[in-house]
Amino acid sequence: MKKSEEKGPFFELTKRQRKAVVMLYEGTYTNKEIAETLHCSESLIYKWKRENKLFQQARKQYETMIIEDKYVSEAMQSIYALVKSAKSEMVRLQAAISILKLAGRLTDSSTPELDKAKVRKANAEADIARWRADELTGKNKENDSTVLVDDIGDAEDE
CATH class of the missing domain: 1.20.5 (Single alpha-helices involved in coiled-coils or other helix-helix interfaces)
Structure with a gap:
């Protein structure tokens, strides 16, 4: 990620809080394991999750960043493959419309x-x-x- 893109709640957190966000997103760690890794109390992790608005916003931002980085290009490739090779003309049309919508060239209304x-x-x-x-x-x-x-x-x- 470029320095110019490092804006928003996730980048306003401390390093320890950012690490907690990443570990929570991965979904394989308990709050206790995260607390042990970050050398803090488990109650602090709970407090961040429940009461810290910046932390909550940072989790949403991180999720969006990951989805954009990992999955959007794969989804676009899958849709493009449908445009090129789907047997149904309707499927090809819907895939083409989806690409145009995602590119901002076409809206529903x-x-x-x-x-x-x-x-x-x-x-x-x-x-x-x-x-x-x-x-x-x-x-x-x-x-x-x-x-x-x-x-x-x-x-x-x-």
Whole structure:
């Protein structure tokens, strides 16, 4: 890890606390074994785990760092292998979509067409709200030819 990347709660801990975080992440050590290795009391380990917010945040950061370093590239390689060799066209498509999402090129809720439609909908809803407000305050003229139309039928219309 580069020095410039050494930021966040994990790197604010003492060396002993960082060692405890690593040992806890490995999951093969008891609190007693960690305390013996670090030459401290077992109750101190419990206290760090329960009461020390920085220690708790550091554990989360360390877990994220490990996952990013070890598993993300393997997952990407597996997804890419599906794009290249899956027998099902749907599996290949889903794998390709996953890669685009992970690369930040595609989101679940946004495409240019969808964004334009959302803007049109918001503008139409604003116009309707304005017209209704004017109707309630009497600002609409009697000769106003604006007609609200519900062009989307619902179950009652059928």
